[in-house]
Amino acid sequence: MSPPIAPVGWSRWLVPPAALSIHLSIGQAYAWSVFKPPLEDALGLSGTQSALPFQLGIVMLGLSAAFGGTLVERRGPRWAMTVALVCFSSGFLLSALGAATGQFWLIVLGYGFVGGIGLGIGYISPVSTLIKWFPDRPGMATGIAIMGFGGGALIASPWSAQMLESFGGDGSGIALAFLVHGLVYAVFMLLGVVLVRVPRPRAEEPTGGRPATPEGPQVSARRALRTPQFWLLWIVLCMNVTAGIGILEKAAPMITDFFVDTSAPVSVTAAAGFVALLSAANMAGRIGWSSASDLIGRKNIYRVYLGAGTLMYALIALVGSSSKPLFVLCALVVLSFYGGGFATIPAYLKDLFGTYQVGAIHGRLLTAWSTAGVLGPLIVNWIADRQEAAGKHGADLYGTSLLIMMALLAVGFVANELVRPVHPSHHLDAVPAEPAEKGAPRARRQRAESA
Structure with a gap:
């Protein structure tokens, strides 16, 4: 998947919303605590055990960002956002299966490992693109996107709590909540995949992503x-x-x-x-x-x-x-x-x-x-x-x-x-x-x- 080049007249202000759609979604990680009490009751977990998916997710965020960073630069933001979408949403689907069958290890694997890879790749996916679009205000540009990661929990916390109240706090209710999360976030993140663009070749070489006049x-x-x-x-x-x-x-x-x-x-x-x-x-x-x-x-x-x-x-x-x-x-x-x-x-x-x-x-x-x-x-x-x-x-x-x-x-x-x-x-x-x-x-x- 080649990086999508911006057409003539493309507004750079369309890029931050694309990045924000990814970060608002993966920012759900900060709302994991909403799922802790029902998981502990439904699966008989301790507080330490119920924190494992979140902790593994943060660890995988750093590791996947570190090991995948060069690949993200080479393949471009659309490829990276697509990988983030697939991994993050798949993590919820695996977690739904784990909650439905009472297999906590599937939740750890899904939300923590697979979803954590989506966190890391999604987190860094728009960074270099935003900086290249906004060389005059790089702090503001990256702040707009990364703000979404911090604010994702403000949306996810009440939304997740409402779903658990409606679906129930047992295994099937948690599984349904995970399923809805995975599907809705996939659609929302797709908006960023479709919208993102990189600067035209006159400001950036067509291969390698290096600015022609850095x-x-x-x-x-x-x-x-x-x-x-x-x-x-x-x-x-x-x-x-x-x-x-x-x-x-x-x-x-x-x-x-x-x-x-x-x-x-x-x-x-x-x-x-x-x-x-x-x-x-x-x-x-x-x-x-x-x-x-x-x-x-x-x-x-x-x-x-x-x-x-x-x-x-x-x-x-x-x-x-x-x-x-x-x-x-x-x-x-x-x-x-x-x-x-x-x-x-x-x-x-x-x-x-x-x-x-x-x-x-x-x-x-x-x-x-x-x-x-x-x-x-x-x-x-x-x-x-x-x-x-x-x-x-x-x-x-x-x-x-x-x-x-x-x-x-x-x-x-x-x-x-x-x-x-x-x-x-x-x-x-x-x-x-x-x-x-x-x-x-x-x-x-x-x-x-x-x-």
């Missing part, structure tokens, strides 16, 4: 892995995501525990409302902060994410339990930084490595998300369990976790400060030919380098 450095994915800049940004993303996902995964019980000993404890309904607010902050941060990065620069915006994020955690740890508004405000800011970090990183990569294989480089960097997706919840849950076993309760369950999150953000802040422009020796024009390639045309040497 601005700034152009570094292949293979060479990027050899630079300190890539690994510094890996640390930056991992630390920022670990700090955010630690709150996101434990949001409802955390706010309940923080105010359990007060005269006005947090109700179940209020805790659910808090989770919805965090999702909204996550979504708003993706478009708001990433757009701001176009004005103040990528390095400066990450100084805000990591520096101000450390301050927010310090306020929660010191005085969060004495003021609900302060606790909620600090948590919302942290989650906006969490979302903003995801949306800004593609533009940061473009600034450092150029547009040549930015999608493939982004895919490799998302292994930091896989790591953080395990690390953040593990830190918060494991320490809370240990503190509870030691006889502590309330806000005391999270004091150590908050200190660790502050330390991780400080590490990310230092890593961001160490980022410098990529040395010219890594640029495509400076890459020496291999012995067997001496005398080969320049384009052939560049293709060999990117392989």
Whole structure:
């Protein structure tokens, strides 16, 4: 499937909606918690077991993005979106079969493994295309699309809950809900597949996807892995995501525990409302902060994410339990930084490595998300369990976790400060030919380098 070329007069503003249709769909992953209680009741699962599909999905997101990034660049956005559609929807269909037959391993395989591949390929599918269409505002462009991943849960959570209420929370009801998800998301994602276009050849070579007149450095994915800049940004993303996902995964019980000993404890309904607010902050941060990065620069915006994020955690740890508004405000800011970090990183990569294989480089960097997706919840849950076993309760369950999150953000802040422009020796024009390639045309040497 060759990349679809935009016809004369094609508006670049049609590309963000195409990307958004994919990200709004795969953003359902953040609403997995809706299925946890009915699955636990229907299949006799523990809370740890019912989290396995989500955790495997996040791990596969990072791995499939890393290993499939170069292929996505080569085949183009339409191919990538099609693969994402097939895998993500098939994952729901396999999960439906698992719920109907009482085979939890099929749900793990479907939603976690197969669907997780759809998550990863779908997540990176529009990135390089958007950056090429919007070289003047790459942060805003990628923020619009990646905003959908953060906001997908705002649609999926009430929709899934309503289906489970209508169909029932037993195995057959869950199976029917999974089936409807798979079919509806397939149709919605198909809109993006049909709509997406790449720039015309006058702005981009017909093969390879490299701009004909690129601005700034152009570094292949293979060479990027050899630079300190890539690994510094890996640390930056991992630390920022670990700090955010630690709150996101434990949001409802955390706010309940923080105010359990007060005269006005947090109700179940209020805790659910808090989770919805965090999702909204996550979504708003993706478009708001990433757009701001176009004005103040990528390095400066990450100084805000990591520096101000450390301050927010310090306020929660010191005085969060004495003021609900302060606790909620600090948590919302942290989650906006969490979302903003995801949306800004593609533009940061473009600034450092150029547009040549930015999608493939982004895919490799998302292994930091896989790591953080395990690390953040593990830190918060494991320490809370240990503190509870030691006889502590309330806000005391999270004091150590908050200190660790502050330390991780400080590490990310230092890593961001160490980022410098990529040395010219890594640029495509400076890459020496291999012995067997001496005398080969320049384009052939560049293709060999990117392989």
